[in-house]
Amino acid sequence: MSYHCFVIKCGGSTLAALPSSFFDDMRKLQQEGAIPVIVHGGGPAISSTLEQLGIESVFVNGLRKTSEEVLDVVEMVLAGRINKEIVRKIQESGAKALGLSGVDGQLIQAKPVDNTEEVGWVGDVTAVNAELIQGIVSMGYIPVIAPIGIGEDGSQRFNINADTAAGAVASRVGVERMIVVTDVPGVMKTVDGEKKVLPSVTVQEIDQMIESGEIYGGMIPKVRAAVQCIQGQVREVVIVDGTVPEVLSKVIQGEAIGTRIVKEA
Ligand SMILES: Nc1ncnc2c1ncn2[C@@H]1O[C@H](COP(=O)(O)OP(=O)(O)O)[C@@H](O)[C@H]1O
Ligand SMILES: CC(=O)N[C@@H](CCC(=O)OP(=O)(O)O)C(=O)O
Numbered sequence: 001m002s003y004h005c006f007v008i009k010c011g012g013s014t015l016a017a018l019p020s021s022f023f024d025d026m027r028k029l030q031q032e033g034a035i036p037v038i039v040h041g042g043g044p045a046i047s048s049t050l051e052q053l054g055i056e057s058v059f060v061n062g063l064r065k066t067s068e069e070v071l072d073v074v075e076m077v078l079a080g081r082i083n084k085e086i087v088r089k090i091q092e093s094g095a096k097a098l099g100l101s102g103v104d105g106q107l108i109q110a111k112p113v114d115n116t117e118e119v120g121w122v123g124d125v126t127a128v129n130a131e132l133i134q135g136i137v138s139m140g141y142i143p144v145i146a147p148i149g150i151g152e153d154g155s156q157r158f159n160i161n162a163d164t165a166a167g168a169v170a171s172r173v174g175v176e177r178m179i180v181v182t183d184v185p186g187v188m189k190t191v192d193g194e195k196k197v198l199p200s201v202t203v204q205e206i207d208q209m210i211e212s213g214e215i216y217g218g219m220i221p222k223v224r225a226a227v228q229c230i231q232g233q234v235r236e237v238v239i240v241d242g243t244v245p246e247v248l249s250k251v252i253q254g255e256a257i258g259t260r261i262v263k264e265a
Helices: 020-031 043-052 068-093 130-138 162-173 203-212 219-230 247-252
Strands: 005-010 035-040 096-101 108-112 123-128 141-146 148-150 157-159 177-182 188-191 194-197 236-241 259-262
Touching: 005 162, 020 035, 020 068, 020 247, 035 068, 035 130, 035 162, 043 068, 068 096, 068 141, 068 148, 068 157, 108 157, 108 162, 123 162, 130 141, 130 162, 162 177, 162 219, 177 219, 177 247, 203 219, 219 236, 219 259, 236 247
Parallel strands: 005 035, 005 177, 035 141, 096 141, 108 148, 177 236
Antiparallel strands: 108 123, 148 157, 188 194, 236 259
16 A cells, blocks of 8 residues: 555544544645544443443443444444444545545454454454555545454444454555554653653563553553554554544654564664
8 A cells, every 4th residue: 555554543542632633634735645543442431431331431441342232332442433423523624535434444453353352343453454545545535443343244233342343444455654643742751750641662561561550441442552553564552642632643753652573673
């Protein structure tokens, strides 16, 4: 795939806070020849809809325990409301967007995770229909992908963590870069009693920080997906705060922003 193609993972933590200028920046980059592919989350919206329905949210190691009932809500919220909200915002900026979930065109094929008895219908990605993504971008549309996977038999749906899904799409489409947009300015570490954003982290530092508990919760699947990506073709993964003005352009221009996870020399 094109050298200029990049995956943007938009976290549910920050979607509502993303200013319209974020989407204007995306349109500008596309006009300049970059090719954005979006994979989005929506964890908080799923949890609040479940709460309205009187269903408790349970997480096992950061993954939502997904019963058949929960899976219906996950698909409804991610592939429905959240996906269309992002499509609308991109269209409002003047760019073309096409929303789909991993079920459509068998975009994200998945199999049950190993600890399925604990977490239920949560999936790991087995294949990505990269040709479909290439087709959509060649027509000038920005693909907006909800992280629902489809099993090999074509009938079973799976709930996939959005960071994991974004990492798999980035690796398998063979993009240059993945930008993880979230609600913190990057991977943070307390040094001499002061919380600082790390400009870059190595795979070894990531392992140590998970071990020590300095990286926890929702940051764990992000750094794990980043590590997986950079072991393939992806050159760098950058974790940034989506509310920083022109954050996408800044990352692409190589400005010192957020936390970069790059291949070690
Ligand atoms: N070392 C760390 N640096 C920054 N954030 C961290 C770190 N460890 C854990 N976190 C948590 O990870 C959260 C981001 O993950 P998450 O809430 O799942 O976001 P998203 O919805 O964008 O995927 C941050 O808000 C923060 O609470
Ligand atoms: C298996 C699993 O945990 N899936 C996630 C999918 C959404 C997601 O990952 O959203 P964020 O990016 O906002 O965290 C969930 O059900 O919440």
